[in-house]
Amino acid sequence: MFAVAIPWPLNAIVRRLGLAVLLGCLWLGITQADWDFSQISRRAQALYGPLGPGQGRIDAWQNLLSTQKQGSEMEQLQVVNLFFNKQLRYVEDIDLWHEVDYWATPVQSLIKGAGDCEDYAIAKYFSLRRIGIPAEKLRITYVKALRQNRAHMVLTYYSSPQAQPLVLDSLMDAIKPASQRTDLLPVYAFNGEGLWLTGAGGNRKVGDTKRLSRWQDLLKKMQAEGFPAEPVY
Secondary structure: OOOOOOOHHHHHHHHHHHHHHHHHHHHHHHHOOOOOHHHHHHHHHHHHOOOOOHHHHHHHHHHHHHHOOOOOHHHHHHHHHHHHHHHOEEOOHHHHOOOOOOOOOHHHHHHHOEEOHHHHHHHHHHHHHHHOOOHHHEEEEEEEEOOOOEEEEEEEEOOOOOOOOEEEEOOEEEEEEHHHOOOEEEEEEEEOOEEEEOOOOOOEEEEOHHHOHHHHHHHHHHHHOOOOOOOOO
């Protein structure tokens, strides 16, 4: 094989292009990385101990994700919302995790078969993202539940940027427009792409999720469980 000398400026460009191609391939590999549920189950058992009935719930989740990619977005919302509302029972963090506020991964929630409001919303968010609904259509939304006079979390879905959101709630199986959920007062919302204030002044993006330490901790726990570090979150 003959070595061809490349002039320095061109050589530098070639090296940079090569690096760009490599990084592009790595990025593509990350964003398209599959979820290996056999590995996830093994890692979950190593992290949390025997999965018991939780393995069946994780298997059911895997089946849901593999069979719902072809449905309409409304069908996907309904299936995912009902799945977690049925699979999980509501238990306060202090009783389940012995912490005042703990954000569980979907795997942790399914192992326990339980969670509180943010755990339902988190599990629904990652499921719908995995099925293919874009992040810009989904937000985990912190609200005040007026009837219970307490903080609460739901998942909201926007069919378009200016559309009225639909609310996926652990308190009910029906998915209703926000205008029909007068019992909920929105405070702020977030997804993998940013943080919004959602009060009376409307939706206003105020930053990214690096400000949410519990969200960052959640992503680290999911990576430890075997989920790829996908920027599409």
